[in-house]
Amino acid sequence: MSSRPIPRSLLPDTTTFLEDDVEVGGVSLVHLAERFGTPLFVYDEATLRQRARAAATAFSPGVAFASKSFLCGAIARLVVEEGLCVDVATGGEMDLVLRAGVEPSRIVVHGNNKLPDEIDQALAVGVHRFVVDNENEIDRLRERMDGTRSLDCLVRVTPGVEAHTHEFIKTGQEDSKFGFSLASGRARAAVETLREIPGVRVRGLHFHIGSQIFDVAGYDEALARVVELVVSTGVEELCVGGGLGVAYVEGESAMTIEEWGAGVRAAAARHGLPESVRLTAEPGRAIVAQAGVTLYRVGVVKDVPQRRYLAVDGGMSDNPRPVLYGSGYEAFDVTQPLAERPQAVRIVGRHCESGDVLVDEAWLPQSTGVGSLIATPVTGAYGYSMASNYNRVGRPAVVFVANGNARLVLRRESADDLVRLEVDSGGNSSLG
Ligand code: LLP
Secondary structure, X not given: OOOOOOOXXXXXXXXXXXXXXXXXXXXXXXXXXXXXXXXXXXXXXXXXXXXXXXXXXXXXXXXXXXXXXOOOHHHHHHHHHOOOEEXXXXXXXXXXXXXXXXXXXXXXXXXXXXXXXXXXXXXXXXXXXXXXOOXXXXXXXXXXXXXXXXXXEEEEEEOOOOOOOOHHHEOOOOOXXXXXXXXXXXXXXXXHHHHOOOOEEEEEEEOOOEOOEOOOHHHHHHHHHHHHHHHHHOOOEEEOOOOEOOOOOOOOOOOOHHXXXXXXXXXXXXXXXXXXXXXXXXXXXXXXXXXXXXXXXXXXXXXXXXXXXXXXXXXXXXXXXXXXXXXOOOOEEOOOOOOOOOEEEEEEOOOOOOOOEEEEEEEEOOOOOOOOXXXXXXXXXXXXXXXXXXXXXXXXXXXXXXXXXXXXXXXXXXXXXXXXXXXXXXXXXXXX
């Protein structure tokens, strides 16, 4: 519960609270909503660049941005400009990143079931790192490596560490669909097998223990287990994956990227990782989450004995995280950011499900109601990238703001976009 104004620390770095508006990147959120409509994702470029740069310098060269957290051409180019590589987990992500003009030598390819076409494409373009996940994939590589080309690999290891996070987003434990288990010796065997394939260069090892993690203990534990394999196989690189958590609501606090990097590097040194080994990472959320806010317009206020509902013009189609993980968010009224927030409401979307909740218990100014412009902060990660067209709702537009300017980087999905896959028009010429 909170009656205080929304903490500025949850908003993008350049945020300014005015009496009747909020500026991000020197741009009025009220004007953005008028110009581009709602729901609208707004990203602060300064925050994105600061986080990307911090990630690039917190570890050795070769840090990648986990593009699954938010991907479009503009973000792919931005993170590369700031010195990062881009981690892609599917052919779709790789295709977008290549179309955005990212050099293949900046691409890190992931996936626990890479499709034959995806492997072929990675080989054809010549990616920076190919993260090998399982034995079947090794077989597919063996079939393709004829001695005329080369591939720089990391071997994904499951270190057997339980990260303290939601079950669906923890990945380092033994009982996982990802990677080669360390304890069973399969990880070591994978390194040896790959080394026998002509053209395959095993550059290093990789682990990823989960997502939305708030301390270095899990990384410390994983490093304690993995360093020995790094040393005994003599590889030159170790990637600790992503996972750095962010504060979503008042009262939470997270490490900065700099603190995370320093903590992980110290743990690696303590566990005997030679200084010559490149220590890298691939954060997603920590780069994009806080840079983003979502703007919504309130359409309906409904009072029931238990509570007040505010229905907005978006919902689980633009932010499925509350439904999927029970994730908490805050909200504020854009036209009165400095006001007290005594009104408790449940913010819901417009989808045909009772579970379509965006903020279970939001605190808003007393006068917030129908027509108000409200915003949910920290929605830059895994919102747009997991957005859907449920109920035939188009995905929102995405705007980047910087130095007083706004640029549209993804336009709103139109009615035409939503029928573009229809093959059988059923005689109706407007459908197909
Ligand atoms: N590297 C690998 C191999 C990963 O699987 C992931 C995330 C990352 C890096 C980036 O993790 P991050 O730094 O963003 O925590 N949809 C969920 C999160 C799923 C994360 C999946 N893998 C959510 O909304 O919380």
